[in-house]
Amino acid sequence: MAGKPAWWRKALWPNGKDGLKTRQGRQAAWRRLAVLGAGACATGLAMLLAFHVGQDLARSLAGGDDDAPQALPTALAEAAPAPAAQAATPPAAAAPAVQTPAADTPFVVKSVLKIDGPIRFGQFYWDESQGQAGPVVITVDLTARVLSVFRDGHEIGATAILKGYGDKPTPLGVFPITQKDATHVSNLYDAPMPWMLRLTNDGVSIHGSKVEKGYATNGCVGVPNEFAKRLFKVASLGDKVIITDGKRLGLGGSINPGA
Structure with a gap:
């Protein structure tokens, strides 16, 4: 069922498909396509920036955990001895039995x-x-x-x-x-x-x-x-x-x- 052309088609080919038959028409369509793509990217970046700004503002208002301990950078974390990598301490040898001196005989x-x-x-x-x-x-x-x-x-x-x-x-x-x-x-x-x-x-x-x-x-x-x-x-x-x-x-x- 035929309907109205999509908005993006109208934006690319305002003169319809007949406009693509000439070289000038095709070049104009590509230029319009580039402009639409750049605009979409700019809109996405703006939305992403607004989202992060909103997060930072929410953390500031809520007293965020910026002072919480942070994970060590990978290089430092590898330099720090991990508990699992430490040499196991050998069990202490059993102390020799100490003989208690016999009590002085009354x-x-x-x-x-x-x-x-x-x-x-x-x-x-x-x-x-x-x-x-x-x-x-x-x-x-x-x-x-x-x-x-x-x-x-x-x-x-x-x-x-x-x-x-x-x-x-x-x-x-x-x-x-x-x-x-x-x-x-x-x-x-x-x-x-x-x-x-x-x-x-x-x-x-x-x-x-x-x-x-x-x-x-x-x-x-x-x-x-x-x-x-x-x-x-x-x-x-x-x-x-x-x-x-x-x-x-x-x-x-x-x-x-x-x-």
Whole structure:
């Protein structure tokens, strides 16, 4: 069914198809075609620009995410080590089993020296007849001011002591003997400390002293010189000295060097 020619045909061939029969008519049609194409491109670009401007305006009004982190450029992203590309960390080797040192075996008091009454300053008792070969443990009771020596659970020596007072008290606790020096002289007080058995790094020790009423030490445990000589002979490095304040041991009592 014939109808009106399309608008674009009319725009290209205003004189109808008869206008294309001449060279001038064909050239004019091509020129009109070029103009129409350029106009369509310009219209499309204008519409696209208007669309992006509208998007930017909408983001600005809505508080867009321009400050959100951006993806790294490809070159930088490739330079950054990706988690999947990192060398896998080999599993740590199982730590060797650590052996826990056996707890010090408590020494039970098997026998005590027969001492009638309190030990006076300068007095001491020594009897190794009941002390068989075995570990040595030394106990000090600051309240009673008495030091006792046990070997294999048997008391072989006991004496009255001097102790520290005021700002130089004798410390409480369990101390291993870390040094022996028969002719030691204190580098702090320039005083002789014969038969010295060191207990702490800051100078506390057991040593020979003039044990008389009214005397004191600078935190050490002072014992009569002859007693100190005998103790020095039987004591070894590592033997434990337990210093308490008011704890007394009797027959059957427990001495725990690890306490």
